Amino acid sequence: MIINDFIYFNQTGLYCPYGDFYLDPQQPVANAVISHAHGDHAVSGNTNVYCTNATYQFMLIRYGKNAGREFHLAEFGQSFYVGKVKVTLIPAGHMLGSAQVLMEYEATRYLYTGDYKLQADASCEPYEFVKADVLITESTFAEPNTVHPNHVQEVIKLGDIKMNIMLGAYGLGKSQRLIRMINDLVPRKKILVHHRIMPLCQVYEKLGFALGKYELYSRKLMKQQDEYIYIVPPFTFDSYFKAVGVKRLFASGWKNLQVNEQDTLMISDHADWGDILQVVAHTQPKQLWTLHGDGRHLATHFSNTIFVKMLA
Known part of the structure; x- marks a missing residue:
């Protein structure tokens, strides 16, 4: 009953x-x-x-x-x-x-x-x-009417952007999913992660969920136009709304959180x-x-x- x-x-x-x-x-x-x-x-x-x-x-x-x-x-x-x-x-x-x-x-x-x-x-x-x-x-x-787009095709789109990317994402869960998907689908991209995200990534590695290649953010590296993707938590992403020399994208299933009309990254968990x-x-x-x-x-x-x- x-x-x-x-x-x-x-x-x-x-x-x-x-x-x-x-x-x-x-x-x-x-x-x-x-x-x-x-x-x-x-x-x-x-x-x-x-x-x-x-x-x-x-x-x-x-x-x-x-x-x-x-x-x-x-x-x-x-x-x-x-x-x-x-x-x-x-x-x-x-x-x-x-x-x-x-x-x-x-x-x-x-x-x-x-x-x-x-x-x-x-x-x-x-x-x-x-x-x-x-x-x-x-x-x-x-x-x-809500149908999430194919997540694989969404990440592959990052390969068409020929400049450094500042990628906003929730630090826990979304960031690690993106790191793994970028490594699997667009392996030529080089991934940098914010210092707040790195300890969370280390738990994934410790528990047997390898994410692939990524390294801690360095300003010197990001100054190079070498197709870096810098993954940052929302508070950092929002504070750099005037950042130049990078393409700003926010990974989310919510349309209102997309920041570029030309390039979106609709990834929902x-x-x-x-x-x-x-x-x-x-x-x-x-x-x-x-x-x-x-x-x-x-x-x-x-x-x-x-x-x-x-x-x-």
Whole structure:
């Protein structure tokens, strides 16, 4: 039997009262199950943190001794209990260590996707389909007209730019994906990375996800017109809006973050409309609960087949 209030939002975040834990809480809590290490999902200061090793490593870099009091690390597919709820972390394909959270209680399976993508990505574990009675999906791009372009063709376009590029990208996940893709698809380009991104790259290497060739940024190197791609986090990218001698691009699935009409780099780490429908088809849920976006289009699409509830 599906429990309608198995999880719900309160002032602290997404709460499961049957296990007394939060999923990606927005404020420090006693028990937190963290899907991945992006700042809007992984806050510091929780007492007990349940996550993958990669998420733990990234949180240590980001938060240091304030990352959390006690970490309980789980391999993908390894089940454990939080309260009376059986929890299993399943690869989400969003970034290294990102997990879906499968929760089993009284013979009912609830699957929280966290952020996820289906596009191939050699820099992280691929998305894994599982069956569940309730699919709790992010709906960031849950709009029928949203179709992410081919990520391979987007990166290949960088080869047509015959000057140095300042490439803005989120420091964790997106940057490492781009490093690997540029090395694989446009290997003549030389990659420089911002000093804030380098320690995160080192975690990838340590955990067995080789990214290829890249080196720490040097002003001397960047002054050469040698087709360098300098990958920088958003705050650095924004501060160099008047930079000369470089082509400025920002890698994102959001059209409003593209900065050049002539050259865009539409690279998303989220599921688009078609991906979400594919996940629903494989998961075969009796109910679909949506969050982190607009679930109205999914409610309309499945109005005659699956009950859809919008959590937020």
